[in-house]
Amino acid sequence: MSSCTPKAALFDFGGVIADEGFRNGLYEIARTNGLDEEGFAAKTRDIIHRTGYITGTGSEAFFWETLRGETGIRGSDDELRNTILKGFNLRGWMLEVIGLLKSQGVRLAILSDQTNWLDELQDRLGFFEHFERVFNSYHIGKTKLEKSLFLDVLDVMQLPPRDVLFVDDTEGHVRRAAEVGLVTIHYRGREDFLKRLSKLCPGLSRDLGRLY
Known part of the structure; x- marks a missing residue:
């Protein structure tokens, strides 16, 4: 029997499961x-949405070409x-958390606004195996800017929103998820996250306390 209130948990990738490589790389x-x-x-961020790259309707080459044209940056696509x-x-500590949740029978999925880069990172790092599903905006054609995405995910997982935890480091995404009824944790840092999760999984x- 699970010691966690949520029956499933959706985790953002960059900024939650992994360091925020997109923001840090852009800086x-x-x-x-x-x-x-x-x-x-x-x-x-505006260009990656405007070119359609984030939802798989535009190419990576077009994204970089547009970004170079509008900002004047130098460097090849690969660089x-x-x-x-x-x-x-x-x-690593977050993967330990995910393992603890899995041991309690909590269903796990990634919900990420990403591109084909997430697939490249999987090839390099091999983390999909920890999750039942991977919902990537590049493949599903929607981002977390759309509330309907959360409803689509709930439909796929066949769970009501009250049974699903969503963890993300972007306040707007957390707010939209909460508005459709999901249980949410706005990720602000390691210790705060672990304390909030402990309240949902007292067992x-x-x-979790040893991971602070």
Whole structure:
């Protein structure tokens, strides 16, 4: 019998399961090109949505071409991609948390606004095996900016929202998930996350406590 209230948990990838390689990589590209980090990151987020790359309707080549054209950055597609991908380091302690949840029968899935880069990272790091499903915006054609995405995921998993935990480091995504009824944790840091999860899984509080 599970000691956790949620029957399933959806985890964001960058910023939760792994370090935030996208943001950190963009900051590095901005510094290399003498650009404001936050301004460049915001512009890139706009372009990755506007070109359709994040939802699989536009190509990576078109995304980089557009980004270079609108910001003046230098570097080949491969060089720029590698700057971003090298920053996605798996958090070993988070994988331990995921293992603890799995031991309690909690169903696990990734819910990520990502591109084909997530598949490349899987080839390099091999983490899909920890999860029942991987919901990647690049393959499903929707992002977490759309509330209907959460309903689609619930439909696939055949669970009501009250039985599903969603963990993400972006406040807006957490808010939209909560608005459709999911249990949410806004990831702000390791200790805060573990304390919040312990309240949902009291039977794991001792195991989670040693990960602080």
